[in-house]
Amino acid sequence: MRVRGERECRECGRHWSYFETGSVECPTCGSLHSVGTGDREAHTDAPVDLDLREHRQRFGETTSVLPTDGVTDLKRDLRAYVHKRGFVHAGELTELDATYLAARELLEAVDVYDRLRQPTADDQAYLLDLLAGADGGDRPRTAEVPTTMRSARGMATALAVETYREALATYLAESTADTDASRRTSAFGHTDASGHTDASGHTDAPNGFPQRREEPSTVSASQSREGESLQHVQLDRLRERLRDRTNQILALQGDVDPSVADELVRATRAIYAAVTTGDEDALDRANAHLDDAAPIS
Incomplete structure (x- = not known):
């Protein structure tokens, strides 16, 4: 779900991070009357400790x-x-x-x-x-x-x-939506701290003179989109393989060699590296680990 990560108490004015507390209750006065501020962000985690x-x-x-x-x-x-x-x-x-x-x-x-x-x-x-x-x-x-x-x-x-695979699907869906929204905004003009850009791509700079916004070349933008598309296809295939491997292990009630389970974890972490750093080699590592994660009862 998407939530506003920063909150402001209407009673005492305290600001705090919902991402850190997981609560709308003011940490200073305990009031439940607060309002969310800032942008909404995808968030599925909650602050919790494991104490055994x-x-x-x-x-x-x-x-x-x-x-x-x-x-x-x-x-x-x-x-x-x-x-x-x-x-x-x-x-x-x-x-x-x-x-x-x-x-x-x-x-x-x-x-x-x-x-x-x-x-x-x-x-x-x-x-x-x-x-x-x-x-x-x-x-x-x-x-x-x-x-x-x-x-x-x-x-x-x-x-x-x-x-984790379900969380990854949520993250990728949200990221895709944000990217699409950003591209739509870019197509109709851009706004920044220095001034306003109209639909023609001209920026009203602080001195009042319009300045043409520099656009990346069509070729590089196209290549970039093709690269992103290819990576999304690879990630989709990896997610399918990840699902297949987990289903196979679940069907066996988990009774597989522990090394198989280890390879499944390594594959998942390699996918994380690929998504968060753009490391294409991590995609290959994930596939290799999934090859080794084939359950043999």
Whole structure:
């Protein structure tokens, strides 16, 4: 959704960033009477922290069976975190980060562990290692994932990547709309701080004399549009491949080699690099990672 990121309190006049607080309540006087200012920006994220210290204390003495109350509370907090998180912040695309992935994996791992009839020491160590580092974005290494827990990493990764893919679609749609609007504005004149440009492309400069706005050459503008179009086609294909890979892993209930899940994450981050930096090599890297993300059960 698009929101105005800056707000002004009608009671005390305080200005604050909605992007930082996620609330229309004035941080100074607590009034709910505020007005949005500035331009609207695409925004799907919310300010939320993941704090697992209380849960670590509760599960520290776990031997085999997890305490029911503890499981319920832990899953509640993990769900609240992942549901509030998004990957478009104040109009900018953000990366699929390690803390989000770890929270997703811990949520899946608790379910898997709870269903095991006879959890092993490795299963327990894996779960507690996740709990120990998830809020800092740390997860057990790929080689340390027990066979019984493969599905937790696979499902968590597929669900995280699918959520990211949806955010990417939102971001690209908003970016395309902004670009189209900018081009329409350019076609009918341009306004800046120095004066007004009419439909003919003349600018009324501060001294009152019209100045012709310099236009880029038709050839370079055309080439630029062709380049943008080609990149959009490549991104669309990558998004389709990303969707196919996630669907394949979900169909297998996440039971894939953990290295496959890792390649899916690498592909997603390469796409992020391509979108945010224009790095064409990143598109090739994303395709290569998706090739290696083919699930083999």
